[in-house]
Amino acid sequence: MSDAATVRGARDLFRSRARSATDLCRDAIARIEALDPALHAFNTIVSDQALARARAIDKEFDRWRDAPLAGVPVALKDNLCTRGIRTTASSRMLERYVPPYDATVVSRLAAAGAVVVGKTNCDEFAMGSSNETSAFGPARNPWALDRIPGGTSGGSAAAIAARLTPLALGSDTGGSIRQPAALCGVIGLKPTYGRVSRYGLIAHASSLDQIGPLTRTVYDAALTMEVLAGADPADATSAAAPVPEYTAALTGDVRGVRVGVPRSLLEQGVDGDVSRALTAALDTLRARGATLVDVELPYAKYAIPVYYLVSTAEASSNLARYDGVRYGFRANPEPRLPNHDLRQMYAQTRARGFGPEVKRRIMLGTYVLSAGYYDAYYLKAQQVRTLILRDYEHAFQGSGAVDAIAMPTSPTPAFRIGERMSDPLQMYLADIFTVSANLAGLPAISIPCGFTQKPASPQPGEDSSSGGGLPVGLQLTGRPFDEATLLRIADAYERDTSWWKETPPILAAPPRTSDPDGPLGRRDHLAPSDPRDPRGPLAHE
Amino acid sequence: MPTVLTREQVTAIAALAHLELDGAELDLFARQLGSILDYANQVQQIDTTGVPPTASLVARQSTDRPDVVGPSLDIADTLANAPDADRTRLEGGFFRVPRVIG
Numbered sequence: 001m002s003d004a005a006t007v008r009g010a011r012d013l014f015r016s017r018a019r020s021a022t023d024l025c026r027d028a029i030a031r032i033e034a035l036d037p038a039l040h041a042f043n044t045i046v047s048d049q050a051l052a053r054a055r056a057i058d059k060e061f062d063r064w065r066d067a068p069l070a071g072v073p074v075a076l077k078d079n080l081c082t083r084g085i086r087t088t089a090s091s092r093m094l095e096r097y098v099p100p101y102d103a104t105v106v107s108r109l110a111a112a113g114a115v116v117v118g119k120t121n122c123d124e125f126a127m128g129s130s131n132e133t134s135a136f137g138p139a140r141n142p143w144a145l146d147r148i149p150g151g152t153s154g155g156s157a158a159a160i161a162a163r164l165t166p167l168a169l170g171s172d173t174g175g176s177i178r179q180p181a182a183l184c185g186v187i188g189l190k191p192t193y194g195r196v197s198r199y200g201l202i203a204h205a206s207s208l209d210q211i212g213p214l215t216r217t218v219y220d221a222a223l224t225m226e227v228l229a230g231a232d233p234a235d236a237t238s239a240a241a242p243v244p245e246y247t248a249a250l251t252g253d254v255r256g257v258r259v260g261v262p263r264s265l266l267e268q269g270v271d272g273d274v275s276r277a278l279t280a281a282l283d284t285l286r287a288r289g290a291t292l293v294d295v296e297l298p299y300a301k302y303a304i305p306v307y308y309l310v311s312t313a314e315a316s317s318n319l320a321r322y323d324g325v326r327y328g329f330r331a332n333p334e335p336r337l338p339n340h341d342l343r344q345m346y347a348q349t350r351a352r353g354f355g356p357e358v359k360r361r362i363m364l365g366t367y368v369l370s371a372g373y374y375d376a377y378y379l380k381a382q383q384v385r386t387l388i389l390r391d392y393e394h395a396f397q398g399s400g401a402v403d404a405i406a407m408p409t410s411p412t413p414a415f416r417i418g419e420r421m422s423d424p425l426q427m428y429l430a431d432i433f434t435v436s437a438n439l440a441g442l443p444a445i446s447i448p449c450g451f452t453q454k455p456a457s458p459q460p461g462e463d464s465s466s467g468g469g470l471p472v473g474l475q476l477t478g479r480p481f482d483e484a485t486l487l488r489i490a491d492a493y494e495r496d497t498s499w500w501k502e503t504p505p506i507l508a509a510p511p512r513t514s515d516p517d518g519p520l521g522r523r524d525h526l527a528p529s530d531p532r533d534p535r536g537p538l539a540h541e
Numbered sequence: 542m543p544t545v546l547t548r549e550q551v552t553a554i555a556a557l558a559h560l561e562l563d564g565a566e567l568d569l570f571a572r573q574l575g576s577i578l579d580y581a582n583q584v585q586q587i588d589t590t591g592v593p594p595t596a597s598l599v600a601r602q603s604t605d606r607p608d609v610v611g612p613s614l615d616i617a618d619t620l621a622n623a624p625d626a627d628r629t630r631l632e633g634g635f636f637r638v639p640r641v642i643g
Contacts, residue, residue: 096622097622098621098622100614100615100618100619100621100622101614193598193599194598194599207596207597207598233606236599237597237599299587302583302584302587304580305580305581305582305583305584306584308577308581309581309584316558320559323559324624325623325624325636325638326619326622326623326636327622327623327624328622328624329624330624330625332639341639341640341641342638342639342640342641343559344561344639345638345639346559347559347560347561348561350558350559350560350561351560351561351562354560359560359562359566359570360570360573360574362558362560363551363554363555363558363560363570363574364574364577364578366554366557366558367554367574367578370554370557376585377578377581377584379594380584380585380587380589381581381584382594382595382596383587383589383592383593383594383595384584384587384589384592385594385595386592386593386594386595387587387589387592389595389598424573424577425573425576425577425580428577439595440598441598
């Protein structure tokens with residue numbers, strides 16, 4: 001039986017005419033309206049546009065019947081440009097920005113018959129590890145509303161986990177697809193650098209950024225990759241390598257596949273429940289015929305400092321474009337005031353338009369690129385990046401080569417909202433297992449591999465805040481442009497497990513949303529400037 | 542030895558980045574950037590003699606295209622997001638900025 005909460009299921013329902021694209025769209029919007037006030041997974045919902053698009057698809061059923069994603073509702077991270085739909089990157093800077101063009105992935109989804117229902121919450125300019133740096137407030141984890149959904153594609157992961165849409169796109173600079181996928185119990189794939197066009201992705205760190213899918217099943221991720229992947233004349237870094245039929249790789253057969261385990265890297269601060277889930281997942285793969293091999297990645301432990309030196313340098317350069325001239329917020333909008341000059345306008349625009357984490361990273365990146373520090377920090381980091389890259393090359397090539405490397409996606413399950421916001425460095429450490437795939441440009445997937453244990457004797461009235469029942473993710477990293485092998489292993493694992501079928505408590509007992517002022521109360525999806533912000537709402541005209 | 546950034550250093554970085562910071566932000570960033578750089582300093586222990594830097598992972602490939610005029614954004618669409626623009630003059634209009642020259 002087809003399940004509308006998966007991509008394949010929704011598409012098959014459309015194809016068989018059991019459900020129209022309009023039905024699927026209406027159902028998705030109803031789910032969003034019921035649950036998003038508590039989750040805040042969306043910055044913007046475009047019900048009318050989505051329904052109009054769905055009706056247009058239904059009207060031309062014969063034309064769309066065989067399209068790979070026909071009628072599938074999709075949520076897009078709010079840093080992917082959508083023509084005519086506000087795209088904010090969860091920043092005050094772009095609060096009212098309406099792109100005049102579509103990102104290439106958005107055009108590809110449209111050509112495949114998908115229906116965009118809205119833009120998902122994320123960390124501001126995709127900088128963060130928890131979704132808490134969003135200027136519009138964090139998205140929440142469907143498994144425990146007092147916890148982070150992960151970041152930066154937290155809204156996309158929460159939307160999939162809560163079955164709001166069967167498909168969402170995210171972007172991943174240091175783990176921003178995989179870590180929220182792990183913490184929300186869904187699939188998240190970061191493709192090889194260059195596999196998917198970045199045209200229309202609001203740039204964070206251009207040598208690290210990639211766009212990829214978040215889904216409930218591995219098949220859905222494979223199917224979506226067939227739509228997203230491929231060369232794009234508008235992105236000179238997109239790769240010309242042919243795009244395989246990823247769904248055909250899902251044979252269930254992993255006999256003889258060699259999976260590397262970097263044991264010494266895993267000795268650093270991994271939560272006990274995460275460790276146990278990883279061990280059990282590796283046992284499952286071995287039982288299915290995979291061979292486990294110890295690998296050494298001696299430089300991977302330096303991935304976090306290297307990542308934060310390289311990514312902030314690139315970000316400080318990329319974010320120089322937000323100058324209050326061509327688009328976005330401008331401070332002191334009256335140009336004919338006395339004592340007003342251009343430099344002051346730039347500095348005030350950026351001071352008021354950017355949030356604290358974005359400012360911190362621009363400052364760090366500017367510092368490491370500045371004269372006198374460039375060699376010691378930026379150049380040094382790029383050299384160590386080469387060493388990290390060589391670690392992976394060594395593991396994937398030559399005698400004893402492995403086909404994939406297994407690690408936890410995140411060293412801990414989802415932490416509580418607010419827990420790490422005062423200590424940026426502590427927040428950065430959450431990315432220990434994800435950033436090296438970006439530095440090396442490798443594909444990596446996160447798949448659900450268990451849950452934290454419930455406390456032995458729950459107290460009456462105890463809820464999710466006990467830390468039990470939180471999803472854990474298994475990460476597999478692969479050779480460049482070999483997403484197919486990762487998907488094959490992940491699919492084989494999925495066939496032997498049922499973690500992906502578990503439903504978060506929010507689906508069993510939707511929260512009351514009658515209290516608009518409550519911490520989980522309904523939010524305005526247009527996310528206007530918070531009138532309580534001491535700096536006051538930002539004026540644009 | 543912990544890395545400490547002075548207020549003057551932070552002010553100089555902010556000027557390079559065109560960011561206006563208030564006093565509290567200067568103090569906060571002096572402390573936080575110092576502790577992040579402290580942590581990042583562990584890369585200094587690594588011997589990278591003779592190791593080339595990796596700035597990009599793009600395999601070299603031709604990105605030439607025929608030198609022909611293609612479609613580009615419409616001027617009105619482009620100016621639609623401008624904080625300030627004059628849409629009435631000069632072949633469709635232009636962005637307006639504060640006075641640049643005295």
